[in-house]
Amino acid sequence: xxxxxxxxxxxxxxxxxxxxxxxxxxxxxxxxxxxxxxxxxxxxxxxxxxxxxxxxxxxxxxxxxxxxxxxxxxxxxxxxxxxxxxxxxxxxxxxxxxxxxxxxxxxxxxxxxxxxxxxxxxxxxxxxxxxxxxxxxxxxxxxxxxxxxxxxxxxxxxxxxxxxxxxxxxxxxxxxxxxxxxxxxxxxxxxxxxxxx
Numbered sequence: 001x002x003x004x005x006x007x008x009x010x011x012x013x014x015x016x017x018x019x020x021x022x023x024x025x026x027x028x029x030x031x032x033x034x035x036x037x038x039x040x041x042x043x044x045x046x047x048x049x050x051x052x053x054x055x056x057x058x059x060x061x062x063x064x065x066x067x068x069x070x071x072x073x074x075x076x077x078x079x080x081x082x083x084x085x086x087x088x089x090x091x092x093x094x095x096x097x098x099x100x101x102x103x104x105x106x107x108x109x110x111x112x113x114x115x116x117x118x119x120x121x122x123x124x125x126x127x128x129x130x131x132x133x134x135x136x137x138x139x140x141x142x143x144x145x146x147x148x149x150x151x152x153x154x155x156x157x158x159x160x161x162x163x164x165x166x167x168x169x170x171x172x173x174x175x176x177x178x179x180x181x182x183x184x185x186x187x188x189x190x191x192x193x194x195x196x197x
Contacts, residue, residue, distance in 0.1 A: 010052055010100055018059050021137075026055055028135035029128070036127045039152050043124070050110040050128045053100055057092040065091055079178055086178065089115040117163055117184035126155045133162050141165065156195070160188035 015023055033051030037044050057065065062084035069076050069087060074094055080086050093112040096102040110128040113121065117129050133141060134148045141147075142165050150158040163185040170177045 007048065007052065013100070014052070014056060017056065022055055022058055025135065025137050026052060028137045029054060029131045032131035032135045033127055036131060036151060036155075037124075040123055040127065040155060042127055046104060046107050046124055047127055049102060049104075050107045050114075050124060051131055053096045053102065053107075054092060054111050054114050054128055054132060055088065056095050056100065057088040060088070060091070062087075068094075079176065082176075083178070086115055089113065113180075116178050116180040117159065118180055119183055119187035121159065121184075123155060126159050130155065130158050130162060142169075156188065156191055160185075160192045163188055 030048050030051035033047040037047035065084055065087045074090055090112050093108045096111055106124050110125045113125055114128045114132050130151045134151055167185055
């Protein structure tokens with residue numbers, strides 16, 4: 001796993017690649033991932049690495065994202081072609097491996113699914129998914145105070161509630177919803193019902 005010097009090198013690269021707002025968000029996610037990892041017994045270095053690199057492709061223009069996916073044979077769904085802002089997750093996983101030399105598949109998988117979530121996420125995947133939503137610079141999502149407390153108590157419950165709130169928000173607008181998020185919500189809703197009767 002990376003040592004502190006490697007983290008500093010990556011931060012310097014990201015500082016040049018991301019706008020100021022996205023860079024501050026990235027640091028917030030990295031620190032939140034680290035705190036959650038310590039509470040939930042997840043590898044600290046993996047969590048920090050996933051947090052640091054989760055948005056490494058975010059500031060690439062959408063047209064270029066699509067071109068890079070085509071060039072590197074990264075599959076893009078018709079829904080993602082219509083909503084290319086979603087592509088930064090899978091493109092980010094590719095860049096994390098190629099440009100930032102991350103070989104750990106669990107880290108790459110967490111980056112790949114941090115936007116939509118997915119069914120049966122690992123603890124690391126949940127930590128990144130949650131940290132992206134609750135990190136300190138976030139302020140507009142509903143129930144943030146509750147979710148921030150819940151994140152340190154129960155990853156499954158927190159994941160379920162974030163997915164529920166996300167879908168509630170998305171359904172208020174005319175846009176379609178990524179089916180991966182729908183499936184993830186169905187999975188965690190069922191888990192929640194089984195746990196709480």
